[in-house]
Amino acid sequence: MGNYSIIVLDFETTGLSPGYGDRTIEVGAVLIKNNQIIDRFQSLMNPGMRISSFIESYTGITNKMLRSSPSITEVMQNFASFMAQNHLVAHNASFDRRFLDAELNRINKQRRQEFACSMLVSRRLYPEAPSHSLATLVRYKKLKTGGVYHRALADAEMTGHLWVSMVNDLKSEYKFRTIPFDLMQRLSKVSKTNAPAFLKRLAGKDD
DNA sequence: TGCCAGGCCCTCTTTAGGGCCTT
Numbered sequence: 045m046g047n048y049s050i051i052v053l054d055f056e057t058t059g060l061s062p063g064y065g066d067r068t069i070e071v072g073a074v075l076i077k078n079n080q081i082i083d084r085f086q087s088l089m090n091p092g093m094r095i096s097s098f099i100e101s102y103t104g105i106t107n108k109m110l111r112s113s114p115s116i117t118e119v120m121q122n123f124a125s126f127m128a129q130n131h132l133v134a135h136n137a138s139f140d141r142r143f144l145d146a147e148l149n150r151i152n153k154q155r156r157q158e159f160a161c162s163m164l165v166s167r168r169l170y171p172e173a174p175s176h177s178l179a180t181l182v183r184y185k186k187l188k189t190g191g192v193y194h195r196a197l198a199d200a201e202m203t204g205h206l207w208v209s210m211v212n213d214l215k216s217e218y219k220f221r222t223i224p225f226d227l228m229q230r231l232s233k234v235s236k237t238n239a240p241a242f243l244k245r246l247a248g249k250d251d
Numbered sequence: 252t253g254c255c256a257g258g259c260c261c262t263c264t265t266t267a268g269g270g271c272c273t274t
Contacts, residue, residue: 057274061256066274102274138258139273163272164259177272194274236260 049077050225051126052133052162052207054200055143056103058095062146067091068116069105071123072196074204075130079211081204085126086197088113103194120147130157131225135178135203137161160225162203162210164232168239169210178202185209218247 053073059066069091075083088105090113100106132155134140141159148155166176173184178199182189187205192198211223220227227246234242 055274059255060274063257064255066255069274099274134273136258136271136273139256142257143274161259167260175271 048157048225049075049130050133050207051075051130051157052200052204053127053140053144054134054196054203055140056099056105056194056196057143058091058093058099060139062143066143067093068120068143068147069095069099069110070103070196071119072198072200073123073126074197074200075126076204076207079208081201081208083126084197084201085123087119087122089116089119090114091116105195116147117151120151120153124148124151124153127157132157132159133162133203133207134159135162135199135206137163158225158229160229161232162206165210165228166206168231168234168236169213171236178206181206214243218243220247 051073053071055068056070057066057068068089070088071085073085074081088109090110092115094107095105095110132141132144137159138161145155163176166173166181170176170181170184174180179193181187182202182205185206187202187209189202190198211228214220214223231239231242
C-alpha cells in the first residue's frame, strides 16, 4: 500500500451535488512522488449545459470557455489514465470523491484507489489554525501560491503543497522515517483529542 | 426554470441541531 504515488486532485463543478445533476467543468491534479510534485494534469470540460453566473464569478470559468472545451467523457478517460492506480487526496475529499465516482460511473469505469482528505488531517495536525479552509491553511502554513483560487490546478497544487507540508511536519515532530498513505488515512479517522496520543504510539513503534 | 448535499464534529448530545468545508 505504501509504494504508490499520490494524486492530489480538485474539481470545479456546476454546483454542490452530483446526485442532483451537477457536473464537473474542470479537473486539476498533481502527482506526488517521494513527497515532491513531479507531474500535473489540467483540463476544462464541457458539461453540455450552461453554468450559473455564480459559478462563472466564483471560478472565473465562463460559458464561452466551456463551449470550446472537450467533453467530460473525453477528459475523464484521459484523467483516469493519469490517475492510474495511485492513491488519491483532495481537500474535503468527500466532495471530490462524489464527483469523481459519478463521472467515472458515466463512462463505465470504477474507482479502485483509496482516498484521503487533507482537511480532516489538517484538523488533527493543526487544531489551532483559524480555519481549515484551503485558503486559510495556505496562509497559515505560508505555502507557495500563485494567488489564483478556485481554479482546479491552482487548488490541486496548493493542496499538494499542504499535503507535503503535513507529511514533513509529521516526520520532524514525531520522528517518522516514512509516512505511509494509510497512516494519513487512519489519522484522519481518529478523534481530534486522541490524535496526538495516536501519533506518539505509532512513532514509538516506528523506531 | 429553478430547485438542490453530505460527512465531520462540537455541544446546552445520543429521541438533535448547527457550523464547517467543498462548488
